[in-house]
Amino acid sequence: MPDLPAYRRARSPTAKAERRAVLLDAARERLAGAELADVSVAQIARTAGLAKGTVYVYFRTREELFIGLLEDELDGWFGELDRALATGAGRITAAALTDLLVPSLTNRPLLRRLLAVLGSVLEQNLDPDPALRFKWRLAGRMTATGSLLEKRCVFLRPGDGVRVLQQLQALAVGLQVQAEPAPAVRGLLGAPGLEPLRVEFDREFRAATRALLTGLERTN
Amino acid sequence: MPDLPAYRRARSPTAKAERRAVLLDAARERLAGAELADVSVAQIARTAGLAKGTVYVYFRTREELFIGLLEDELDGWFGELDRALATGAGRITAAALTDLLVPSLTNRPLLRRLLAVLGSVLEQNLDPDPALRFKWRLAGRMTATGSLLEKRCVFLRPGDGVRVLQQLQALAVGLQVQAEPAPAVRGLLGAPGLEPLRVEFDREFRAATRALLTGLERTN
Amino acid sequence: MPDLPAYRRARSPTAKAERRAVLLDAARERLAGAELADVSVAQIARTAGLAKGTVYVYFRTREELFIGLLEDELDGWFGELDRALATGAGRITAAALTDLLVPSLTNRPLLRRLLAVLGSVLEQNLDPDPALRFKWRLAGRMTATGSLLEKRCVFLRPGDGVRVLQQLQALAVGLQVQAEPAPAVRGLLGAPGLEPLRVEFDREFRAATRALLTGLERTN
Amino acid sequence: MPDLPAYRRARSPTAKAERRAVLLDAARERLAGAELADVSVAQIARTAGLAKGTVYVYFRTREELFIGLLEDELDGWFGELDRALATGAGRITAAALTDLLVPSLTNRPLLRRLLAVLGSVLEQNLDPDPALRFKWRLAGRMTATGSLLEKRCVFLRPGDGVRVLQQLQALAVGLQVQAEPAPAVRGLLGAPGLEPLRVEFDREFRAATRALLTGLERTN
DNA sequence: TATGAATGAGTATTCATTCAT
DNA sequence: CATGAATGAATACTCATTCAT
Numbered sequence: 009m010p011d012l013p014a015y016r017r018a019r020s021p022t023a024k025a026e027r028r029a030v031l032l033d034a035a036r037e038r039l040a041g042a043e044l045a046d047v048s049v050a051q052i053a054r055t056a057g058l059a060k061g062t063v064y065v066y067f068r069t070r071e072e073l074f075i076g077l078l079e080d081e082l083d084g085w086f087g088e089l090d091r092a093l094a095t096g097a098g099r100i101t102a103a104a105l106t107d108l109l110v111p112s113l114t115n116r117p118l119l120r121r122l123l124a125v126l127g128s129v130l131e132q133n134l135d136p137d138p139a140l141r142f143k144w145r146l147a148g149r150m151t152a153t154g155s156l157l158e159k160r161c162v163f164l165r166p167g168d169g170v171r172v173l174q175q176l177q178a179l180a181v182g183l184q185v186q187a188e189p190a191p192a193v194r195g196l197l198g199a200p201g202l203e204p205l206r207v208e209f210d211r212e213f214r215a216a217t218r219a220l221l222t223g224l225e226r227t228n
Numbered sequence: 229m230p231d232l233p234a235y236r237r238a239r240s241p242t243a244k245a246e247r248r249a250v251l252l253d254a255a256r257e258r259l260a261g262a263e264l265a266d267v268s269v270a271q272i273a274r275t276a277g278l279a280k281g282t283v284y285v286y287f288r289t290r291e292e293l294f295i296g297l298l299e300d301e302l303d304g305w306f307g308e309l310d311r312a313l314a315t316g317a318g319r320i321t322a323a324a325l326t327d328l329l330v331p332s333l334t335n336r337p338l339l340r341r342l343l344a345v346l347g348s349v350l351e352q353n354l355d356p357d358p359a360l361r362f363k364w365r366l367a368g369r370m371t372a373t374g375s376l377l378e379k380r381c382v383f384l385r386p387g388d389g390v391r392v393l394q395q396l397q398a399l400a401v402g403l404q405v406q407a408e409p410a411p412a413v414r415g416l417l418g419a420p421g422l423e424p425l426r427v428e429f430d431r432e433f434r435a436a437t438r439a440l441l442t443g444l445e446r447t448n
Numbered sequence: 449m450p451d452l453p454a455y456r457r458a459r460s461p462t463a464k465a466e467r468r469a470v471l472l473d474a475a476r477e478r479l480a481g482a483e484l485a486d487v488s489v490a491q492i493a494r495t496a497g498l499a500k501g502t503v504y505v506y507f508r509t510r511e512e513l514f515i516g517l518l519e520d521e522l523d524g525w526f527g528e529l530d531r532a533l534a535t536g537a538g539r540i541t542a543a544a545l546t547d548l549l550v551p552s553l554t555n556r557p558l559l560r561r562l563l564a565v566l567g568s569v570l571e572q573n574l575d576p577d578p579a580l581r582f583k584w585r586l587a588g589r590m591t592a593t594g595s596l597l598e599k600r601c602v603f604l605r606p607g608d609g610v611r612v613l614q615q616l617q618a619l620a621v622g623l624q625v626q627a628e629p630a631p632a633v634r635g636l637l638g639a640p641g642l643e644p645l646r647v648e649f650d651r652e653f654r655a656a657t658r659a660l661l662t663g664l665e666r667t668n
Numbered sequence: 669m670p671d672l673p674a675y676r677r678a679r680s681p682t683a684k685a686e687r688r689a690v691l692l693d694a695a696r697e698r699l700a701g702a703e704l705a706d707v708s709v710a711q712i713a714r715t716a717g718l719a720k721g722t723v724y725v726y727f728r729t730r731e732e733l734f735i736g737l738l739e740d741e742l743d744g745w746f747g748e749l750d751r752a753l754a755t756g757a758g759r760i761t762a763a764a765l766t767d768l769l770v771p772s773l774t775n776r777p778l779l780r781r782l783l784a785v786l787g788s789v790l791e792q793n794l795d796p797d798p799a800l801r802f803k804w805r806l807a808g809r810m811t812a813t814g815s816l817l818e819k820r821c822v823f824l825r826p827g828d829g830v831r832v833l834q835q836l837q838a839l840a841v842g843l844q845v846q847a848e849p850a851p852a853v854r855g856l857l858g859a860p861g862l863e864p865l866r867v868e869f870d871r872e873f874r875a876a877t878r879a880l881l882t883g884l885e886r887t888n
Numbered sequence: 889t890a891t892g893a894a895t896g897a898g899t900a901t902t903c904a905t906t907c908a909t
Numbered sequence: 910c911a912t913g914a915a916t917g918a919a920t921a922c923t924c925a926t927t928c929a930t
Contacts, residue, residue, distance in 0.1 A: 571852070629787025
């Protein structure tokens with residue numbers, strides 16, 4: 009049972025941030041069991057124990073809420089990468105880089121799902137202004153983490169850092185789509201003869217990432 | 229009053245297949261300029277010069293129509309790969325395989341787009357029966373082409389053929405999502421400071437594929 | 449009990465016109481007991497015995513439906529005036545013109561109500577195209593009937609015909625607003641001391657029209 | 669810490685009236701550029717430099733605020749008429765009365781707009797109590813000014829004073845509706861062929877008023 | 889077969905008003 | 910008194926699908 013907040017109305021910036029987080033958590037909870045398209049604002053509000061209109065106090069549109077979720081996930085991801093890359097001293101090989109990068113996305117299924125629909129859904133009903141803000145922030149972190157990558161990996165040339173991140177995201181999103189179709193579809197994949205279509209995300213993502221990074225290492 | 233032209237009613241199997249093709253072509257035409265979500269059955273029918281209801285004579289649902297399109301694209305893709313792999317004799321290196329595989333997906337943007345939404349959209353509103361038929365056929369071609377790959381590439385171990393195809397698709401889909409967001413979003417990407425988010429599909433897909441295959445070659 | 453139509457689906461132009469009329473009649477029925485703002489599309493559809501979506505087969509928007517109603521009312525009004533002005537031979541005095549004009553609006557409360565909200569509500573959610581079509585038609589009938597007026601009334605100078613129609617509409621709308629506020633308000637007007645605010649439409653409209661026309665007659 | 673400025677809290681009746689006036693002025697300002705339906709409480713509050721909730725300290729509902737505006741306008745109008753009718757000695761002809769009455773409404777577009785929606789909008793969401801108070805006050809001024817009219821104009825019989833005021837309002841409201849539809853609609857009226865629908869308020873109102881009063885003068 | 893009229897489920901969003909702070 | 914966060918009612922419209930013609 010979650011602690012109820014001590015207030016009914018969030019007036020301080022802290023309380024407001026907290027309430028925003030409550031809404032994001034509610035969205036996360038609902039997304040755990042349903043497609044993004046099937047999660048309605050009403051559901052999220054109900055899950056958060058708030059009224060529908062309150063959602064619109066904190067987010068201008070439904071899409072902005074999901075972008076908020078994505079920002080959280082991206083913060084977590086980049087943060088984890090940055091910490092890992094700052095730790096330790098020596099140079100990193102492709103194999104070590106694989107071990108560093110793979111779990112960061114393997115453990116973030118929601119990030120994979122949100123990235124998969126970012127361009128086609130999330131940004132559709134977004135004012136240009138918040139859309140740009142989001143993109144700038146994302147670009148900034150890509151650049152920063154890409155630089156760290158280049159510093160720690162001798163086999164990465166200038167520009168390769170960002171490129172590795174893009175390729176990693178691409179692999180994760182593409183395999184995510186193969187590995188976890190909508191629940192209704194997932195059932196069918198158990199049918200005999202469909203083995204070639206069954207994709208176990210964790211294993212395949214690791215394999216592909218290792219191959220990719222190894223290839224880069226050898227090529228450069 | 230003279231008889232209406234015989235082709236107004238598609239009686240023979242040939243005529244039926246022809247009309248089916250007309251509808252698929254119409255869908256292709258519409259998809260060239262719009263998001264899949266924005267292409268309605270009515271539009272497709274109108275483009276084909278038929279009535280809305282007629283679409284449902286040839287396809288049980290809107291999704292089945294798009295699956296039909298995807299089947300065509302997959303047929304073309306696998307056919308091209310199979311022909312290329314059957315041609316020539318010697319063993320294929322990672323570099324040669326890259327040159328063989330990359331254009332097959334670079335030239336098929338529609339295939340990439342459809343694969344991206346296969347699990348989350350297309351198969352959502354499909355009867356289990358046609359869904360299974362589609363999947364069996366796909367699995368079959370994956371297996372067949374995968375075998376061919378393994379035969380021609382010494383660096384591929386058993387099972388790696390299908391895996392390469394999966395990884396290739398994953399890369400293509402993931403980069404597609406990054407490279408071509410919905411039109412409304414694409415405009416924003418021109419803003420300064422967003423360079424790290426701009427992805428040129430052709431170049432990045434080739435680079436990633438080469439790295440991936442090279443990595444496989446060296447590892448195995 | 450109204451006759452049910454012999455068809456379920458209106459395919460012939462006649463049947464379609466009939467069904468359109470059924471929807472307009474349903475709207476009329478609902479408007480008899482409620483403010484225009486309180487009449488929903490769902491109510492109209494239910495009253496017509498049709499589904500909500502069917503309304504949108506015949507009218508692009510809710511407003512277009514009400515404009516259709518207004519067009520009917522205007523057709524009736526102008527038709528009545530034209531017939532009356534075509535009948536009889538001699539010249540018409542102000543008094544006779546009053547007798548001719550007044551009942552035509554006294555008997556059309558719906559016309560008065562719709563005219564009152566034409567510019568502020570009805571035309572708000574109308575595509576420019578149908579809006580223009582409506583306005584051209586209205587302008588045409590104003591001009592035609594205005595000409596007839598000028599022919600039969602010596603005291604009307606060129607241009608006065610249309611002007612009389614405008615002034616008549618203005619009076620009717622203005623008095624309508626005074627005489628028949630929303631039901632919730634109407635009750636209050638019975639309170640003692642509010643006699644100066646009670647307006648009996650028929651009487652006042654006749655008096656004002658007679659004065660107006662008499663004034664015109666003497667002035668010109 | 670010094671005391672906050674004394675005026676931040678409106679304690680004295682004077683200060684309260686002042687703040688009320690600030691809100692009414694803000695409403696006037698917003699109404700100058702927008703339809704009444706498009707002016708929100710939030711906008712008014714912002715324009716007044718106050719918070720949304722503060723509006724409800726001074727007015728029970730949004731409608732009550734607009735009624736307050738209307739009361740101001742009516743006060744100004746009746747005041748002007750009363751002063752004009754008290755001034756001068758001799759009897760007033762229809763022509764002179766026209767010159768006296770017409771500018772009083774020509775110069776009050778906001779009064780016309782508010783009167784047009786009084787019964788259908790403003791009084792909809794009003795408690796009976798303030799509604800009655802407003803109506804009694806209005807009735808009183810109608811009676812008083814009507815009496816003055818009857819005193820100065822021989823051609824007005826008992827009861828005609830109030831009636832003239834009613835008819836004048838009716839004309840003003842009706843012509844207002846014709847002359848100034850919502851901005852979105854106004855653009856269309858420039859189209860060729862729509863001349864019969866273009867109404868210039870000032871000119872038409874004067875013409876109609878003169879005819880009306882002249883008619884009254886001759887009839888009585 | 890072909891048609892296109894009829895259906896009806898499904899939901900984000902606004903904003904006047906309230907009330908905790 | 911002043912604030913502004915929270916509320917929740919209320920509704921037009923789309924479009925895939927069906928089925929009468």
